[in-house]
Amino acid sequence: MGYSKSVYGRADRILSERRLTAQRNADKAQQSFYSAYPIAREIEHKLTHTFTNIARATLSGDHEKLLEIKKENLELQRKLAQVYALAGISEEDLKPKYTCSHCNDKGNVDGVACDCYINLLKQIACDDLNLRSPLSLSDFESFDLSYYPEECRHKMSNILSYCSNYAENFNSNSDSVIMTGGTGLGKTHLALAIANEVIKKGKGVIYITAPDMVSTLEEYQFGRETEESEVTPKILSDCDLLIIDDLGTEFLNNFSKGAVYNVFNSRITRGNPTIINTNLTIQELEKNYTDRFVSRVTGYCRRLHFEGSDIRILKKMRGIK
Numbered sequence: 001m002g003y004s005k006s007v008y009g010r011a012d013r014i015l016s017e018r019r020l021t022a023q024r025n026a027d028k029a030q031q032s033f034y035s036a037y038p039i040a041r042e043i044e045h046k047l048t049h050t051f052t053n054i055a056r057a058t059l060s061g062d063h064e065k066l067l068e069i070k071k072e073n074l075e076l077q078r079k080l081a082q083v084y085a086l087a088g089i090s091e092e093d094l095k096p097k098y099t100c101s102h103c104n105d106k107g108n109v110d111g112v113a114c115d116c117y118i119n120l121l122k123q124i125a126c127d128d129l130n131l132r133s134p135l136s137l138s139d140f141e142s143f144d145l146s147y148y149p150e151e152c153r154h155k156m157s158n159i160l161s162y163c164s165n166y167a168e169n170f171n172s173n174s175d176s177v178i179m180t181g182g183t184g185l186g187k188t189h190l191a192l193a194i195a196n197e198v199i200k201k202g203k204g205v206i207y208i209t210a211p212d213m214v215s216t217l218e219e220y221q222f223g224r225e226t227e228e229s230e231v232t233p234k235i236l237s238d239c240d241l242l243i244i245d246d247l248g249t250e251f252l253n254n255f256s257k258g259a260v261y262n263v264f265n266s267r268i269t270r271g272n273p274t275i276i277n278t279n280l281t282i283q284e285l286e287k288n289y290t291d292r293f294v295s296r297v298t299g300y301c302r303r304l305h306f307e308g309s310d311i312r313i314l315k316k317m318r319g320i321k
């Protein structure tokens with residue numbers, strides 16, 4: 001199972017609402033058209049008749065009759081087109097306008113899930129998860145370079161520009177990133193600022209701390225998840241951007257190391273970008289995690305190393321919360 005039951009339920013409800021709204025609007029448009037132009041209904045009835053007669057005449061081989069009915073049919077089509085022109089609409093305007101013209105908002109075509117349904121599931125699952133994260137707290141504008149010592153400011157300014165460009169140009173081919181550096185240097189701030197911008201582009205973004213990710217995956221793995229469980233291996237692999245904050249603060253054991261590796265590796269395999277934040281140095285990562293994880297991270301991630309003094313302490317000193 002990929003997502004929680006409630007995610008599927010809500011996606012199905014949204015699709016059925018889209019379908020009903022499209023059909024209701026089409027019904028309304030048809031009613032007002034036919035009440036203003038009742039002749040259209042008459043012509044359409046006659047047209048239906050001629051189609052049946054064409055089929056009959058074709059079957060009986062009566063060519064003369066067939067020609068006669070075809071002529072009548074063309075004449076009726078011409079008249080109907082005139083009525084539409086008079087009303088200033090086309091036949092298409094009376095048909096339901098579905099959000100997805102591929103599946104007509106059914107969510108599947110011949111039993112195969114439509115992309116619109118897959119994206120909807122992803123969007124709902126990400127929205128759910130982000131309800132409990134501090135996403136709304138950070139943007140690029142509030143990232144204050146004046147907190148950084150003179151000697152680090154240029155480097156941090158480059159990091160800020162990189163992150164802001166990253167967010168602006170985010171797509172499925174974007175790099176994965178590892179942000180390293182001590183506590184309180186603005187890693188979470190910039191990661192959340194990226195998340196906010198990417199979400200505005202309509203992408204599915206998940207921000208989660210490493211301890212939360214590991215504990216929910218543990219519940220999932222050992223079957224303790226409830227039907228409403230939101231974090232599933234599927235959404236962690238499939239979301240457009242996954243941000244794992246505070247890597248290294250989770251309880252380290254074989255399960256957690258394997259879980260972190262599996263999530264990151266499955267995203268690489270799918271070509272989905274990940275942002276990892278950690279207070280650990282690369283040497284500490286090597287000490288705490290498996291070689292294959294560290295080699296994946298260093299091989300696939302662009303590294304942004306944050307420098308400076310703990311901004312939270314500086315803010316306290318300046319009396320800013």
Ligand SMILES: [Zn+2]
Pocket residue numbers: 100101102103104105106107108114115116117
């Ligand atoms: Zn569709």
